Amino acid sequence: MTGTFLGMPTFPEAARAATADAQLRHNLRKATHTIRDKRAEAVGELDDWTRLRAAGKAVKDRTLRHLDHYLEQLEASVTAAGGQVHWAADAAEANRIVTDLVRATGERELVKVKSMATQEIGLNEALEAAGITAYETDLAELIVQLGDDLPSHILVPAIHRNRAEIREIFLREMAAWGTAAPDGLTDDPRALADAARVHLREKFLSTKVAVSGANFAVAETGTLVVLESEGNGRMCLTLPETLISVVGIEKTIPTWDDLDIFLQTLPRSSTGERMNPYTSTWTGVTPGDGPQEFHLVLLDNGRSDVLADEVGRQALRCIRCSACLNICPVYERTGGHAYGSVYPGPIGAILTPQLKGTGGELEASLPYASSLCGACYEVCPVAIDIPEVLVHLREEVASAGGAGHRVEKAAMAAAEWVLDDDRRLGLAQRAVASARSLVPRRLPGPVGAWTDTRDLPDIPEESFRQWWRTREKGKRKRS
Amino acid sequence: MRIALFITCLNDTLFPDTGRAVVRLLERLGHEVVFPESQTCCGQMHYNTGYRRDAQKLAVRFVKTFDDADVILAPSGSCAAMVRDNYPRLGAAGSRLQRATTALAPRVHDLSELLVDVLGVTDVGAYFPHTVTYHPTCHGLRLLGLGDRPYALLREVRGLELVELPEARECCGFGGTFAVKNPDVSAAMGADKARNVAATGAEVLCAVDNSCLMHIGGTLDRQRAGVKVVHLAEILASTEQEPAQL
Numbered sequence: 062m063t064g065t066f067l068g069m070p071t072f073p074e075a076a077r078a079a080t081a082d083a084q085l086r087h088n089l090r091k092a093t094h095t096i097r098d099k100r101a102e103a104v105g106e107l108d109d110w111t112r113l114r115a116a117g118k119a120v121k122d123r124t125l126r127h128l129d130h131y132l133e134q135l136e137a138s139v140t141a142a143g144g145q146v147h148w149a150a151d152a153a154e155a156n157r158i159v160t161d162l163v164r165a166t167g168e169r170e171l172v173k174v175k176s177m178a179t180q181e182i183g184l185n186e187a188l189e190a191a192g193i194t195a196y197e198t199d200l201a202e203l204i205v206q207l208g209d210d211l212p213s214h215i216l217v218p219a220i221h222r223n224r225a226e227i228r229e230i231f232l233r234e235m236a237a238w239g240t241a242a243p244d245g246l247t248d249d250p251r252a253l254a255d256a257a258r259v260h261l262r263e264k265f266l267s268t269k270v271a272v273s274g275a276n277f278a279v280a281e282t283g284t285l286v287v288l289e290s291e292g293n294g295r296m297c298l299t300l301p302e303t304l305i306s307v308v309g310i311e312k313t314i315p316t317w318d319d320l321d322i323f324l325q326t327l328p329r330s331s332t333g334e335r336m337n338p339y340t341s342t343w344t345g346v347t348p349g350d351g352p353q354e355f356h357l358v359l360l361d362n363g364r365s366d367v368l369a370d371e372v373g374r375q376a377l378r379c380i381r382c383s384a385c386l387n388i389c390p391v392y393e394r395t396g397g398h399a400y401g402s403v404y405p406g407p408i409g410a411i412l413t414p415q416l417k418g419t420g421g422e423l424e425a426s427l428p429y430a431s432s433l434c435g436a437c438y439e440v441c442p443v444a445i446d447i448p449e450v451l452v453h454l455r456e457e458v459a460s461a462g463g464a465g466h467r468v469e470k471a472a473m474a475a476a477e478w479v480l481d482d483d484r485r486l487g488l489a490q491r492a493v494a495s496a497r498s499l500v501p502r503r504l505p506g507p508v509g510a511w512t513d514t515r516d517l518p519d520i521p522e523e524s525f526r527q528w529w530r531t532r533e534k535g536k537r538k539r540s
Numbered sequence: 541m542r543i544a545l546f547i548t549c550l551n552d553t554l555f556p557d558t559g560r561a562v563v564r565l566l567e568r569l570g571h572e573v574v575f576p577e578s579q580t581c582c583g584q585m586h587y588n589t590g591y592r593r594d595a596q597k598l599a600v601r602f603v604k605t606f607d608d609a610d611v612i613l614a615p616s617g618s619c620a621a622m623v624r625d626n627y628p629r630l631g632a633a634g635s636r637l638q639r640a641t642t643a644l645a646p647r648v649h650d651l652s653e654l655l656v657d658v659l660g661v662t663d664v665g666a667y668f669p670h671t672v673t674y675h676p677t678c679h680g681l682r683l684l685g686l687g688d689r690p691y692a693l694l695r696e697v698r699g700l701e702l703v704e705l706p707e708a709r710e711c712c713g714f715g716g717t718f719a720v721k722n723p724d725v726s727a728a729m730g731a732d733k734a735r736n737v738a739a740t741g742a743e744v745l746c747a748v749d750n751s752c753l754m755h756i757g758g759t760l761d762r763q764r765a766g767v768k769v770v771h772l773a774e775i776l777a778s779t780e781q782e783p784a785q786l
Contacts, residue, residue, distance in 0.1 A: 073722050076725050081724075391722070391729075429718065429722065433678075434682070435679075435683065436678075436709075452587065455590030456591075456592050457590070459589065473589065473591045476594075477597060480580040490552070493553065510723030510727075513727070514730065514762060518554055520554065524552050524553055525556035525559035525575075528559075528560060529575045530577075
């Protein structure tokens with residue numbers, strides 16, 4: 062069964078291993094560059110992209126501002142349509158609700174459409190502990206589950222794997238989980254997809270319970286929406302008798318009209334497509350058609366705290382498109398595992414520490430996992446200013462003064478003391494210049510990593526300020 | 541025009557040639573240049589690392605130093621962006637610091653903006669007989685929105701052959717304290733950038749920010765790539781009479 066992100070090392074530690082893995086770097090570079098180029102092309106086709114982006118941001122902000130109102134409306138609409146709404150304050154409560162609902166059906170197996178919310182709460186592990194097996198049906202999630210691996214990307218969980226590795230996983234593991242991979246399976250994408258199709262079809266036809274997430278929940282009608290590429294989601298949403306959807310409270314949007322924006326911006330940002338192949342919507346239950354029992358589990362799990370932070374709350378606008386991952390030069394070199402959390406990449410670097418707090422070493426390292434280049438903000442379809450939130454969270458981490466930050470705080474204060482007085486700065490510059498011949502090529506201590514791969518610049522004899530002063534004196538003498 | 545120089549602490553201490561080039565260039569174009577000596581640092585390192593209070597103090601000093609100036613030149617894309625984009629966020633809404641920094645922000649310019657937008661010139665009479673490739677640094681590209689300005693200036697330099705840099709918009713991996721806190725990722729990004737620079741066959745890599753150039757140049761030096769890094773100001777200040785030394 063898939064492991065968890067618990068006990069992962071800090072970002073710099075995990076990144077050291079990832080950057081040294083040539084195969085991983087190659088897989089990631091190829092995948093991210095392909096998707097980012099496709100996205101740029103698909104976005105470039107629209108002449109109203111800037112307005113769509115602003116509109117998406119505005120809708121999300123308005124919803125978040127009045128979230129209590131829209132959530133109550135959503136609950137009323139879902140109930141009126143024959144569904145049941147459950148409120149989960151945290152992961153434990155959400156897992157308990159889902160486990161109890163599955164137990165009540167008498168089933169021991171369920172199929173899943175890929176969902177970040179259930180990854181976030183560790184639902185599969187909780188179900189396993191209760192003797193219930195959850196089968197992932199998204200192709201990439203299937204690869205991750207069969208490989209006893211962790212997802213590395215929000216949209217493409219197996220982005221870190223190449224075809225040859227996937228073939229090996231299928232041959233080795235499929236039989237233990239159900240229908241085996243065919244003999245003579247090649248690493249041709251079509252052959253791999255066919256093997257997965259046969260393997261999954263058996264699950265779809267025999268399983269009576271399904272778990273999903275949702276991309277959007279429309280408050281006015283109680284409709285849930287899933288966008289996907291493979292059709293596996295639609296199978297999960299229509300074939301079983303019981304459907305349980307676990308949805309973060311921030312996925313709420315007020316009306317169907319608002320969907321208009323996101324059905325354009327999400328596919329273009331995520332897969333670089335004008336429209337995703339499958340858009341499924343479902344509202345409560347319909348007698349004689351589709352699941353006859355529908356449960357919506359509305360998940361908080363830290364979101365109310367994020368909402369309370371004026372700078373950080375913009376992270377809740379996120380529509381999980383992954384454009385920020387695909388463009389991020391840091392993600393490109395480390396992959397998702399280095400972030401040690403369900404949400405990797407730039408959005409993960411701000412969302413995870415907000416949802417879980419910055420008390421842990423891993424969470425405290427995430428806001429620094431960025432060079433603040435701003436590419437993520439540039440591509441974000443709902444204009445989340447990720448660099449702004451990163452700096453905001455760094456402030457929180459630094460002021461808490463955890464591991465490593467006490468020395469840093471003192472160094473920053475010392476630098477500020479020198480820099481808060483131009484005479485002190487001038488003296489410091491003279492001291493540096495007079496010691497210029499003594500500066501070693503490789504530095505000791507924490508800054509030594511710099512000189513492992515880079516040469517330091519030569520230290521000049523004279524600062525600009527000294528040169529200027531001499532020049533001004535010379536001018537005055539001449540005049 | 542009377543132009544106040546904000547030379548920035550890194551240029552002042554480690555890259556005084558850039559400051560001298562700015563002075564030479566602007567005086568050659570007939571402008572008066574002043575260097576308010578009470579200036580020190582914009583506080584970008586403090587702000588970006590999470591030390592807002594330290595950054596606030598430095599912002600207060602900056603405002604005091606440059607309050608009278610009509611036009612302020614910062615020959616560093618990231619420092620210009622710090623003052624223009626981040627200073628107004630430093631103070632609480634409606635505070636004196638916020639009002640002062642918001643009023644000051646539009647007067648701060650990067651070198652290419654000053655020349656093209658304020659002084660209305662792209663041909664500055666420079667001569668630099670070398671093959672050059674240009675790295676549009678992240679803050680220059682995304683926060684300042686410099687666009688074509690630096691290229692327009694370089695295209696007018698006599699003797700200069702401008703070659704395109706592959707994957708130009710990619711971050712070089714410096715990121716201030718990022719290079720120290722995440723050394724492996726920073727080095728990996730720097731190595732890719734250096735490889736792209738070397739692939740152009742250019743003799744010189746040009747940018748508007750010496751911090752990025754220090755990172756890429758340090759990597760190129762370690763790889764013995766034989767490419768020199770030079771700030772835009774030094775190329776534009778170079779003339780046939782007084783050519784820049786590589």
